[in-house]
Amino acid sequence: MADAQSSSSTAGPLATAKSRWWAAGGVAALVVLWLIFAVWPDWLVAILGRKKVFVNALLNGVTLGALYFLVASGFTLIFGLMRNVNLAHGSLYLFGAYLGYEVSRITGSWLLAFPIAFLAMAALGTLLQIFVFRRLDGQDLQQTLITIGISVVLADIMLWIWGGSFYQILAPDWLSGPVETFIPSSVSRRTGELIYIKYPAVRLFILVCAVIIGVGMWYILNRSKLGMLIRAGVDDREMLAASGVRIQLIFVSIFAFGAGLAGVAGVVGGTFQSIAPGEDTRFLLSSLVVVIVGGMGSIPGAALGAILIGCAEQFGSVYAPTYSVVLTFVIMVAVLAFRPQGLLGRA
């Protein structure tokens, strides 16, 4: 707070408002950290219930958010750069999941499912970009309708091949079951020792992977030459094309990358949830909500939106099960009402 006051005297009212936000954010972060790492006093348990439940909901919300982020980041990247609303993005997710299932079943390797799902979906995305979006550049309505059509066709093809059964991709043995984390849950009544929270290993692994992918994307976008081109393309496509950049090549590679991420997300989703018909529209809907909340075209926005929606679903399912479905849409409506461009979107 001392910092905030000193800066206000030199930099005027704008800086004051900004540093107040920073201070508020810092306090909130401290509160959350305390909630996670402290052993809860009795009065807090009386209000929020057992700490184990709270921390699990938080971790689950973040890991579910990681899955949503993988799907939504490709979606938002494609939209941000090319203004293409790809409503077949959910189908890429589900297709990747089925392929991942087949790969892990045939080869017995879970890890191998990821690159194959990525490459296959990237190839499909490339075809989509070249044969659909490039031909319909700037025609939003036609793009929307055609991609809805493609998603219906893909859904029926997948139903035809894999039927309506439920599939799961088996996590390898070294990732199955829970691991003990370093987060204390409560103090044992008998021995006085701290009891630590146990958490499914596979979800932690996926969370770490999502963070690596997210940071990597942020780094490429903000620190590399390719990222510079992409950001320039987001701001002004025509000018970038006019300056001699092979913009179609960038478009197709971004589209392929976004589609590939959806395929990877499919393998992730197939591992800790299940693969079944209908998952495509569910993930399309959730990534739409995520990018609307986070801001269309913004990668940090997709991350923030994904974590918000993931946490809303998980906390909702524990603390208000009846309304958990509504909660995500309440967040979306609130964001649309007060910040229509999304939390981190640009107006």
Next chain:
Amino acid sequence: MKRILLAALLASSSTLAYAEGEPLKIGFMATLEGPFTVLGEDGQRGFELALREADYEVAGRPIEVIVGPTDASPESALRAARKLVEQDEVDIVIGPLSGSEGIAMRDYSKTVPQVTFINGISGAQETTLVDPSETFYRYNMDGAQWTIGLGDYVFNEKGWEVVATIAEDYSFGYTNFMGFALEFCRAGGDIVERQWVPLGTKDFSSIIAALPEDVDALYLGLGGADAVNFLNQYLQAGGDANLIGGTIMVDGTVLSSEGRAKEVLIGTPSSGPQADTWDDPNWQGFVTAYQEAWPPEQRFPSPSLLATGYYNSTNAMLAAMEAVDGDLSDGQAGFRAALASLELDAPNGMISLDGNRQAIGSNFVTEVVQMDDGTLATQLVNKIDGVEQTLGLTSEQFAELGLPSRDVVDCTAWQGR
């Protein structure tokens, strides 16, 4: 697409036989979309098996089938039924599959008295109990009847006295839970926590973390993809409590899913209208017919209760149609009288109807076992015959119980009664 082709094929093949008699138009409804797709597909197999055995013909009339896919929501059932009745002008509708759909069909059937509705396998209690429809017949027991014997078994034989429950938040979830809770509480058990989750929940991990630890067992009233997701995440979280299965929790649809999550279910007691490994010759005959009708990759190892339910409903229709010699010209009055008085010798026991056109039948308490070939199946523990919709209560008691909802049964009020 495949289904449309199939329906077109069926339609065209039956028009060939048109000369023998006017075709009988049957509308078939099941959940062929959405989270219960795989359940609907097995229901369709049961329906087709009964028709194949009859050679798609009854009393000299060729049978023409029109498929109405639904997605387990009442709106989709209504849409499908409207299409079948108003556009295709079917004589009889067989379906629907899911609880809330059944209630919608009860109401819809009152507006189209020219058509007879035979329930597929939907199991909400209200469908035939509250304001029943004169033209809606149900040859399967409801979700509460499917639990008779289970509460007693887990309390007295297993010795589990305190349970927490997780079940799906819709009419079948309530009905199925209510029957279990009533018997369990009357035996002296206690239900300490009830979690109701929306149909279609995919991520149960937080709910799993919030489960109480100091209970003897968990009752799981989930079905389809939700059940598989729950088991998968329960396994990943290292869960090892005793489980009690609702009727569709341990059904063939879940027991034959891919992956090892279902193995959590081995040893789980449950109950329902059938036991996979029952040695009754009639049942074994049905299982064999089912297994021979489709190659292994296109069916379950043995028929699920959905296949059995649709098979029975279709056979009831065929039997009543034989009884009136295929004559529906009296506004289906004779056909309906035959349906009402029918005693169906079904693979899963004798079935007759009560005054509300609701089935009285046999219920099976089972446990999940692993077969020699590695597949899972339900094994008979106890069979109870003549289970009525009033669950063996007097009509005053039954009225006091109330209709299925989240808070029924009030466990303390029924303990020891």
